[in-house]
Amino acid sequence: MADIFSELEGLGISQDTDKEIFESNAKNAEVKKTKTLPKAKQLTPEQILFTAKMTCPVCKKEVEFRAVKSGKARLMKTELDLRPIYTILDPSMYEVVCCNNCGYAALKKDFTSLSPKKIDIIKKKVSPNYLGRNYPDIYSYDNAIERYKLALYDAMITDAKDGEKAYLCLRIAWLYRGSYESDENLSPEKKNDLVSNEKVFLAHALEGFKQAHYKEGFPIAGMDEVTLKYLIGELCRRQGNYEEASRWISEVIVAKGSNRRLKDKAIEVKELIKNSKNNRQNEQTDVDEK
Ligand SMILES: [Zn+2]
Structure with missing residues (x-):
């Protein structure tokens, strides 16, 4: 910690x-x-x-x-x-x-x-x-x-509230991402460090947003419920938790009154989850056949 x-x-x-x-x-x-x-x-x-x-x-x-x-x-x-x-x-x-x-x-x-x-x-x-x-x-x-x-x-x-802390963690993860994306001359080791720091803070953000979703009233860090569900789903996907990601993202796709742009993003994330699941299954089949 x-x-x-x-x-x-x-x-x-x-x-x-x-x-x-x-x-x-x-x-x-x-x-x-x-x-x-x-x-x-x-x-x-x-x-x-x-x-x-x-x-x-x-x-x-x-x-x-x-x-x-x-x-x-x-x-x-x-x-x-x-x-x-x-x-x-x-x-x-x-x-x-x-x-x-x-x-x-x-x-x-x-x-x-x-x-x-x-x-x-x-x-x-x-x-x-x-x-x-x-x-x-x-x-x-x-x-x-x-x-x-x-x-x-x-x-x-x-x-402070979990939602506030989670939002800071998310911002820190984005800064690590910005840090390696903006510097083409980084050594592979330094880039790996920044990527792993980004992952650590995305994981903290996910944990905090999930807790905030269950405990806190909306808006949470400026987000309404459907936006937060979308974000939790996408953060689950980035961690490779595809089943859980699918559950959150499906709720966004069927939610009434959420904006078109967010639904479009949710559909895009759903597609990425499907592809990643297929890739994982194919890798598993390759291993089984060897
Ligand atoms: Zn002071």
């Missing part, structure tokens, strides 16, 4: 916690359309980023962070696990606000809504050890992953 936070040692955060990301009931739970973009002059990341400010709810200091100007990066497509792909840069890299004074970090939309009890926990359990880091104006994937992991760590320490 603690291995996933090794980067945080550089921030002074000890990995020595007996917390798990998802504590309770672990056992009991069980657009690919590319838009044609109008030809506009290509902006650079520097041109669409700016420095924004918020007041930290824990230490009351002013926190500066880099943010993306709205509407500048355009959505090109959405991958099957709902990861959005944008032009110019990956805006999700800039969605965690991190207070360099006290070590409190959270998604920008959640940053100021922290209960007095949770403020107290951050003050006692995070701030005393936190060393801080000055991030560059343009974040590397490593910078973004570190910020998200601090947000996840803080969410664990303060017992």
Whole structure:
């Protein structure tokens, strides 16, 4: 468990916690359309980023962070696990606000809504050890992953909802994917490391979303029930749990009132599951015949 936070040692955060990301009931739970973009002059990341400010709810200091100007990066497509792909840069890299004074970090939309009890926990359990880091104006994937992991760590320490923690895990997995996809010069070993980290965080996201589905009211991490079922199904498929993936995805296909785009994706996932099952059976037959 603690291995996933090794980067945080550089921030002074000890990995020595007996917390798990998802504590309770672990056992009991069980657009690919590319838009044609109008030809506009290509902006650079520097041109669409700016420095924004918020007041930290824990230490009351002013926190500066880099943010993306709205509407500048355009959505090109959405991958099957709902990861959005944008032009110019990956805006999700800039969605965690991190207070360099006290070590409190959270998604920008959640940053100021922290209960007095949770403020107290951050003050006692995070701030005393936190060393801080000055991030560059343009974040590397490593910078973004570190910020998200601090947000996840803080969410664990303060017992945030499983849905919130699962969403952070999903975002971290996407950042690992972005990290190896954006670097053609990676050594095979480094790429394998990043792929296996992506898998670890997709597995955590799946576990947390399943628990949230059984325990929490909707919306969960901004998703309605049918979208969450779809995502759980696709994450099961990515883990090779084809039977379970089929059950979730079938529910999406027959759901009334879900949007066409999601149903189309569900049909695509169903087809992939069918192919993967056939391949697995063929491999099994080959082994039996040998
Ligand atoms: Zn602070």
